[in-house]
Amino acid sequence: MYEAEAQKYFLLFNKYEEKLGFYILEFEENDPSKAPDFLIKWKNKLDIGDPNMCILRGQGKNTKLKELIISYKSIFINTYNVVVMDISYDDNSPSMIFHHESFQLWESECNGVLLNANKDFVSFNKSGMSVLGLGSTEQRSIVDSAGMDRMVHSLESVNFLRLDPSNCLLFACTDPMKKVISIQQEYQKGPSDSVYDTEFWSLYNIRLHEITLRELLLF
Numbered sequence: 001m002y003e004a005e006a007q008k009y010f011l012l013f014n015k016y017e018e019k020l021g022f023y024i025l026e027f028e029e030n031d032p033s034k035a036p037d038f039l040i041k042w043k044n045k046l047d048i049g050d051p052n053m054c055i056l057r058g059q060g061k062n063t064k065l066k067e068l069i070i071s072y073k074s075i076f077i078n079t080y081n082v083v084v085m086d087i088s089y090d091d092n093s094p095s096m097i098f099h100h101e102s103f104q105l106w107e108s109e110c111n112g113v114l115l116n117a118n119k120d121f122v123s124f125n126k127s128g129m130s131v132l133g134l135g136s137t138e139q140r141s142i143v144d145s146a147g148m149d150r151m152v153h154s155l156e157s158v159n160f161l162r163l164d165p166s167n168c169l170l171f172a173c174t175d176p177m178k179k180v181i182s183i184q185q186e187y188q189k190g191p192s193d194s195v196y197d198t199e200f201w202s203l204y205n206i207r208l209h210e211i212t213l214r215e216l217l218l219f
Contacts, residue, residue, distance in 0.1 A: 080104035
């Protein structure tokens, strides 16, 4: 559970109506008797573990920006997920804007933390750590544990792939040799606004290829 400026509470849970999934409820602090609203009700049939929630706030011209960052690992498919949801409420329709998947064994512990200074999300497991750029800086260099220079590209750097501002970008990076960016549209499927499930429709996919040494020699 996370408190945001003493106004709203967010609750992440994994089971609703006897069905596994990814669910987030929003509670009003000033009106606790009011029925909570679902930010997302995604019945993906997967158990989750090692969850973490935090809020990323904008600075400067983006002071109104607020994003809910949720991280967790999923059973069976062995993924570590970092989900970014817009809770600025500019259009009164919170939605998932980024979803990053990387490989993570269910049996192995994994934890994540948000660094407020540079807006990076860092996850730790027994293999080491990985860095996701969640800020507006498109790219910047860092040095890894072996002393090699690496370039970190923020998730926002590929916003130009969206067909509509409401699209969600899924970064499927479980296999280093088969990375895919999927542009998806989130929608609600159900008989009414109060009884619905969250679904995602894939609009198109982009495959990312790692250049090999042989390809470099051909240049």
